[in-house]
Amino acid sequence: MASILYEVVRLTCPQVGICVSLLIFVGRKAMGISLLHLPLRFPTFTGGVHPDDNKRHTAHLKIEELSAPKKMIFPTLQNAGAPGEVVVEVGDSVKVGQLLIKQCGIISANHHCSVSGTVIAIEPHLHPCGSHVKSVIVENDEKYEVFRNIKPLGHPENLTKEEIIKAVSNAGIVGMGGAAFPTHIKLSPPSGKKINHIIINGAECEPFLTSDYRVMLEDTDELLIGCGALLKAVDASECIIVAESNKKDAIAKIKQNPIYQKNEKIKTAIVKTKYPQGGEKQLLSAVLKKEVPPGGLPADIGAVVVNIDTCAAVARSITTGMPLITRVVTVSGGAVANKRNFKVRIGTPVADAINAVGGFTAEPAKILLGGPMMGVAIHSTDIPVTKGVGAILALTEKDVGIKVTTNCTQCGKCVDVCPMNLMPTIIDRYCENFDAEMLEKLNIADCIECGSCTFICPARRDPLQRIRTAKKKINAFKK
Amino acid sequence: MEKMLRVGAAPHIFTKDSTAVIMQDVVIALLPALAAGVYFFGYRAALLAIISIASAVAFEHLWNVAFKKPTTVYDFSAVVSGLLLALNLPPTVPVWIPVVGSFFMIIIVKMCFGGMGQNFLNPALGARAFLVVSWPSIMTSYVNSGAKLIPFLLPDAVTSATPLSGEAATRYIDLFIGNIGGCIGETSKIALLIGLAYLLIRKVITWRIPVAFVGTVAALSWVFAGDGYFNGDWLFHILSGGLFLGAFFMATDYSTTPVTKNGAFVFGIGCGVLTVIIRLIGGYPEGVSYSILLMNVASPLIEKATAPKRFGKAGFKSA
Ligand code: SF4
Ligand code: SF4
Numbered sequence: 102m103a104s105i106l107y108e109v110v111r112l113t114c115p116q117v118g119i120c121v122s123l124l125i126f127v128g129r130k131a132m133g134i135s136l137l138h139l140p141l142r143f144p145t146f147t148g149g150v151h152p153d154d155n156k157r158h159t160a161h162l163k164i165e166e167l168s169a170p171k172k173m174i175f176p177t178l179q180n181a182g183a184p185g186e187v188v189v190e191v192g193d194s195v196k197v198g199q200l201l202i203k204q205c206g207i208i209s210a211n212h213h214c215s216v217s218g219t220v221i222a223i224e225p226h227l228h229p230c231g232s233h234v235k236s237v238i239v240e241n242d243e244k245y246e247v248f249r250n251i252k253p254l255g256h257p258e259n260l261t262k263e264e265i266i267k268a269v270s271n272a273g274i275v276g277m278g279g280a281a282f283p284t285h286i287k288l289s290p291p292s293g294k295k296i297n298h299i300i301i302n303g304a305e306c307e308p309f310l311t312s313d314y315r316v317m318l319e320d321t322d323e324l325l326i327g328c329g330a331l332l333k334a335v336d337a338s339e340c341i342i343v344a345e346s347n348k349k350d351a352i353a354k355i356k357q358n359p360i361y362q363k364n365e366k367i368k369t370a371i372v373k374t375k376y377p378q379g380g381e382k383q384l385l386s387a388v389l390k391k392e393v394p395p396g397g398l399p400a401d402i403g404a405v406v407v408n409i410d411t412c413a414a415v416a417r418s419i420t421t422g423m424p425l426i427t428r429v430v431t432v433s434g435g436a437v438a439n440k441r442n443f444k445v446r447i448g449t450p451v452a453d454a455i456n457a458v459g460g461f462t463a464e465p466a467k468i469l470l471g472g473p474m475m476g477v478a479i480h481s482t483d484i485p486v487t488k489g490v491g492a493i494l495a496l497t498e499k500d501v502g503i504k505v506t507t508n509c510t511q512c513g514k515c516v517d518v519c520p521m522n523l524m525p526t527i528i529d530r531y532c533e534n535f536d537a538e539m540l541e542k543l544n545i546a547d548c549i550e551c552g553s554c555t556f557i558c559p560a561r562r563d564p565l566q567r568i569r570t571a572k573k574k575i576n577a578f579k580k
Numbered sequence: 581m582e583k584m585l586r587v588g589a590a591p592h593i594f595t596k597d598s599t600a601v602i603m604q605d606v607v608i609a610l611l612p613a614l615a616a617g618v619y620f621f622g623y624r625a626a627l628l629a630i631i632s633i634a635s636a637v638a639f640e641h642l643w644n645v646a647f648k649k650p651t652t653v654y655d656f657s658a659v660v661s662g663l664l665l666a667l668n669l670p671p672t673v674p675v676w677i678p679v680v681g682s683f684f685m686i687i688i689v690k691m692c693f694g695g696m697g698q699n700f701l702n703p704a705l706g707a708r709a710f711l712v713v714s715w716p717s718i719m720t721s722y723v724n725s726g727a728k729l730i731p732f733l734l735p736d737a738v739t740s741a742t743p744l745s746g747e748a749a750t751r752y753i754d755l756f757i758g759n760i761g762g763c764i765g766e767t768s769k770i771a772l773l774i775g776l777a778y779l780l781i782r783k784v785i786t787w788r789i790p791v792a793f794v795g796t797v798a799a800l801s802w803v804f805a806g807d808g809y810f811n812g813d814w815l816f817h818i819l820s821g822g823l824f825l826g827a828f829f830m831a832t833d834y835s836t837t838p839v840t841k842n843g844a845f846v847f848g849i850g851c852g853v854l855t856v857i858i859r860l861i862g863g864y865p866e867g868v869s870y871s872i873l874l875m876n877v878a879s880p881l882i883e884k885a886t887a888p889k890r891f892g893k894a895g896f897k898s899a
Binding site: 395467469522 | 586587588589590591592593594595596597598599600601602652655657694695696697698752753786795798799802810813814815834835836837838839840841844883887888889890891892893
């Protein structure tokens with residue numbers, strides 16, 4: 102019996118093996134598809150990791166309004182690029198939507214008051230970046246009087262391209278996915294570059310975060326009006342709203358909306374749930390099947406990526422005329438019991454958001470602004486929520502995990518997961534014995550600092566931290 | 581609330597795996613093979629394994645003590661190496677063989693090069709090669725399975741050859757379950773397959789090296805090992821000798837294999853080609869360990885040659 106089975110396997114396997122390999126090979130070469138990938142899978146990028154997404158805690162919770170406290174803090178730096186210039190003085194009375202900080206330099210943004218009250222100080226204050234940054238401190242009179250200049254600009258369809266970009270710039274809109282890059286600059290690509298695809302980034306690949314998801318569900322109209330405005334602003338041929346496969350219901354909701362149904366330029370796409378799916382380059386590679394060239398921008402492949410909440414903010418800045426003064430923030434993590442999705446007035450200190458959920462129920466090990474993969478850990482809660490902050494997370498020791506560092510085992514896991522096709526373990530080696538030339542050969546500048554390598558490393562090495570330090574060293578060297 | 585919070589840079593969460601957990605997984609995956617060895621060769625197999633592991637851990641600890649370094653034995657890599665060495669020994673070796681082997685393995689092959697992750701040769705295979713060269717007759721005398729060897733009593737040989745040397749006629753089912761002569765851990769293919777499945781499920785290793793290695797051996801022996809071409813008994817070739825043990829547990833060693841995905845394929849295929857060449861042309865009946873050692877040496881080169889394509893250089897992704 103056994104030997105009959107043996108003979109059958111022995112005689113048939115080579116033929117079957119040859120056929121299967123031929124099929125795979127021909128499939129790859131001739132049809133450009135890999136038969137190793139099932140057609141039903143959602144598109145994605147190569148590499149990446151699967152941390153526990155922890156979205157179950159807040160995904161079902163409606164966005165609630167968080168009432169603003171007495172003391173509000175407005176840093177001059179809430180965007181990538183240069184800080185703005187303060188245009189009010191101590192003692193001035195200010196209103197909701199009034200300009201406090203004016204953009205200054207090319208890459209910069211306006212920042213407005215989100216409450217009404219009095220400017221009580223203009224001084225350096227703790228900032229998410231870890232140091233003190235010049236900030237306008239306003240005492241809230243809790244009357245919320247709206248600034249007189251705020252009036253609706255009408256429907257985006259009746260505005261010109263320039264008017265829309267002007268409105269976005271005036272409203273101080275920046276990328277609300279974390280990087281806080283001023284949106285009006287994204288919408289004005291360098292001459293000679295045409296933007297054809299607008300990608301609305303609802304991937305929200307960071308664990309715990311549900312703010313974009315809630316915006317997709319609850320502010321669908323605004324989101325879609327925003328899409329229309331962006332389409333007009335850059336004269337693109339399509340606007341694709343993208344979400345990860347764990348947010349299919351949000352895409353379904355969008356598809357039911359009449360604005361979506363009327364505008365055939367607005368499309369949707371679902372991508373695989375995987376970190377860092379929401380990275381600009383990774384998202385474009387999944388959706389458009391095109392890779393942004395090294396050192397390049399999405400505009401180089403005719404695309405621009407805009408975050409969900411940002412897109413809704415664009416709509417608001419036009420339909421109501423109100424600048425960007427609120428954003429949706431997820432308050433979550435193992436150390437808070439009453440996890441929430443809040444609409445927060447920008448400038449609200451973190452401490453007030455945490456008090457509003459009833460404080461901590463467990464000892465927090467780290468408090469983060471943003472997600473656990475790329476967010477910043479803050480050492481004090483007297484830091485305001487700024488435009489790029491999508492979450493306040495209080496993680497316990499258990500969430501953070503223990504750290505026992507050993508030698509690198511050369512397991513290659515970091516190489517497998519790096520979404521930028523780098524070799525973190527080898528880069529790590531040359532960071533330790535600093536060798537700028539080798540590091541540039543290894544394309545260290547391509548690193549998007551997503552943290553996948555450090556996340557996956559079983560030896561608890563921290564390639565990313567060394568990469569950051571080495572990048573700084575190399576940049577200092579170049580100057 | 582003015583307690584100091586931990587800061588530190590992102591990311592703030594990590595995988596639950598650690599070096600120690602991974603190494604423990606490898607030990608678990610090797611247990612079926614060890615159990616099969618004990619079943620077929622008697623308790624002596626277990627004794628050799630214990631001696632080998634204990635001395636490997638002891639040598640690593642002593643090295644750290646001697647050089648005033650924090651001890652590294654808690655990462656469990658010495659346990660894995662010790663167990664692998666024992667599985668690569670014939671069950672009849674005297675008890676000092678695993679001690680000498682462990683010394684060579686831990687001190688010379690591993691710690692002299694900087695410890696875990698820094699060595700360029702597979703420790704267990706390096707030690708085995710050293711033992712074979714130094715005591716060839718001890719290291720190549722095998723007993724038939726079913727020889728219930730008792731600890732501490734050296735058998736006076738019911739020795740037999742392994743099937744690969746072409747003297748013993750073997751039933752295929754015996755080949756599969758391990759009822760044959762050979763090293764302690766290499767004979768039972770079913771036990772090794774269970775171990776492989778565990779490693780794959782736990783994502784300790786990927787399928788690339790084992791599949792490339794075994795597949796290459798199968799293909800080449802089908803083509804070349806028979807009378808004429810394309811009718812070699814490839815199934816016999818992959819089921820005999822130390823191929824599964826080598827391909828699943830030794831060619832997948834982290835430190836001594838390429839870190840890149842394509843490099844893993846190249847490595848596996850290279851091991852397979854060398855194994856078949858040594859088996860068919862070379863003087864040794866078994867080529868798995870030498871081919872892995874040779875490829876270990878080539879591994880840094882393979883790594884360099886198979887660096888992943890820079891993101892954005894491709895223009896269009898291939899699906
Ligand atoms: S090297 Fe950079 S891009 Fe690659 S995984 Fe690490 S942090 Fe992400
Ligand atoms: S994941 Fe960690 S242990 Fe593995 S190769 Fe990368 S740095 Fe080394």
